[in-house]
Amino acid sequence: MPATPRKAALTLFPSTRRLVQALAPVVLGATLSACAPVQPDLVRVGRAQLELPPGSWAPLATDQALFDVRPDDVSHDLPMQSRLLGLRDAQGGLLASVLVQTNATNHPRDITLWDWRCAPQKGVQVEDATRGSRVRIDCLRYRRRADADGYLAANWPLLSQTLAAHQAIPAQPFSHVSYRYSTQEGGFIAIDVLADQRLLRAPTHNNLEFLRAGLPAQEWMHRLREAARTSPAMMDGRLVLPPFPQTLPQAQ
Template sequence: MSLRTLLRTPQALRPALAVAALAALTACAPLQPDLVRVGRAQLELPPGQPWTPLAEDATVFDVLPDDVAHDLPMHSRLLGLRGRGGELLASVLVQTNATNYPRDTTLWTWSCPAQKGVQVEDATQGSPVRIDCLRYRRRADLDSYLEASRPQLAQMLAAHGAVPARPHSHVAYRYSTPEGGFIAIDVLADQRLLRPPTRNNMEFLRAGRPAQEWMHQLREAARVSAGMMDGRLVLPPFPQPLPQ
């Protein structure tokens, strides 16, 4: 929009048009060069936290209709967050489409079943053309949880030393669109990053709220990423500060 056009516009409409022009300029702004690329997505990590790359991989999803020409190439990146002493505090695995190319309606074979000891939120209620599955296990280090429920993930994390040593939680989110868009995030986090210290019963009862709020922020960030051309995925900072 030119300045001449704006000046010819009735005064009452000028603020709205100015906002629209600013939005258009923002949409055309150059991309940040320091973002971590994961396929079609650009991963924006929480500021001031020393994340380090641990692994990356490319694979192909076998999806329906059962036609090899229409299977989906995917890309994944594994990142680790370390403390001052070098200990691993958290690991994040992000997987998404390798490209932005749209495709016809995709039937996904994933499910979001209930599981003992796991908080499960299935926003699609079993839809065959969409995935919107959020899962949370507060003590993922007990009962061989990952080995039993996600053996491939457990093997990958172990192979790259990406499992926090202290008691840790697991947050997993899967989101897809009917046109073949897909994003998956797995987070293993030291419990000190998600739960505040507790000194009495009231603090103990409230201790789980920060983790709940954080994983819902993570879910919203993934949903937004799937709808953006540059795939910008802004990981929310953990609710608790890094342990000293």
């Protein structure tokens, strides 16, 4: 009999077993809760289920991909799925776009060697939690003015083309948050967020407010990172995208 998705998820990510054993009562409660109907408003992307923050979200695109990873053998390549979603204001203007990519299946596999690098870059906040590891990825990047100087087209050409093809680039000055996370056992998740700056930065009226204006964005993207890290350990792949720190602005 083929393995159920929940069993396969635990097989794919054995590095989480110690955590499960340590939190046995919580896991038992979660298992019992898993018998309840799945929330109808969750968005499926590969093995993950997206729990979106409040707002008017619309699906923009779905795509399949195959990751060429080591060992250098076609049989080891990883099938991925991506979903592109857009957040709109009451007048239909695009406030943010979110592109999520993760494993298409829960199939177990041997140790995977990742050759993706988290390189430092001028004008970009880069946090590499792996310190250059060759067996996993944990890379958070933030560009406050991603709409300036042709940044997207020059640094993220495929992402830029995908967003342009689906009219998924906000009209207002926007920021770009990128997060990549992987496990040694082949688990992978990537999140790209283009957000109207008004969603991440509070209005400023004096020097003190200006100095503090970036804090909400910092806190928000770190919450996003933690949500992505948690998703591979969840039996249902639940990925809870945190609400943006600022109230949704109204179109002018």
